[in-house]
Amino acid sequence: MTSTFLQDLIEFIFPRKCPICGGRLYKGEWICTTCLSRLPYTLYHRTRDNRLEQRLKSIAPIERATGYFFYSPQGELRPLLFQTKYYNHQPLARHLGKLMATHIKSDGDFFEGIDFLVPIPLANKRLRQRGYNQSQLLAEGIHEVTQIPISSDTLLRTVDNPSQTHLTNTERWENVKDIFAITPSTHERFEGKHIVLVDDVTTTGATLASCIQTLKKAVPTCRISVAVLAIADLE
Numbered sequence: 740m741t742s743t744f745l746q747d748l749i750e751f752i753f754p755r756k757c758p759i760c761g762g763r764l765y766k767g768e769w770i771c772t773t774c775l776s777r778l779p780y781t782l783y784h785r786t787r788d789n790r791l792e793q794r795l796k797s798i799a800p801i802e803r804a805t806g807y808f809f810y811s812p813q814g815e816l817r818p819l820l821f822q823t824k825y826y827n828h829q830p831l832a833r834h835l836g837k838l839m840a841t842h843i844k845s846d847g848d849f850f851e852g853i854d855f856l857v858p859i860p861l862a863n864k865r866l867r868q869r870g871y872n873q874s875q876l877l878a879e880g881i882h883e884v885t886q887i888p889i890s891s892d893t894l895l896r897t898v899d900n901p902s903q904t905h906l907t908n909t910e911r912w913e914n915v916k917d918i919f920a921i922t923p924s925t926h927e928r929f930e931g932k933h934i935v936l937v938d939d940v941t942t943t944g945a946t947l948a949s950c951i952q953t954l955k956k957a958v959p960t961c962r963i964s965v966a967v968l969a970i971a972d973l974e
């Protein structure tokens with residue numbers, strides 16, 4: 740028996756379910772077509788100087804930025820992200836990266852001239868607990884579509900900052916200051932290059948800005964752009 744036949748058989752006996760509505764999924768689907776059509780897309784990749792780009796540019800030196808979905812605690816995206824984060828749903832996270840990259844690539848030049856995709860790392864302890872980094876999986880999905888190489892060994896997270904939710908803006912900044920570090924290979928690899936930082940969700944952008952500042956301080960000639968899956972608080 741081929742593995743495809745086995746997969747088909749398993750899916751026939753145990754049909755996979757849409758992570759949003761619970762409806763049945765068909766072959767090749769990770770989200771059902773109805774839910775897919777209702778997701779809150781930002782379409783920011785079509786607009787330079789979009790609101791995420793404006794927000795990040797006010798706090799960090801970036802070239803361009805895009806976020807694919809609006810995130811709200813009551814929205815359709817919550818069960819999706821919850822599954823990629825806490826339910827070990829790694830293929831879904833990779834699929835979301837592919838979905839985002841396919842759409843962005845089909846009507847814009849966001850990925851033109853990009854040398855590396857750099858997933859925002861987790862601290863080692865968190866990575867051991869969870870077993871995977873969802874930003875790495877998103878980057879893998881983006882790579883499948885764009886063929887841009889991923890650089891995961893250039894950036895480290897030294898501190899696993901706790902939840903930012905109940906902090907004021909100033910406290911958030913203090914909370915994420917100097918939480919990233921670079922590795923010895925960073926200078927050589929990123930000198931004069933244009934990289935895209937990949938993250939799953941951003942709210943104030945403070946964590947991304949902290950990361951950008953660390954990279955810029957180490958390699959001033961490196962140009963940095965940002966692609967996040969979802970943006971909270973920006974509707």
Ligand SMILES: [Zn+2]
Nearest residue numbers: 757760771774
């Ligand atoms: Zn659905």
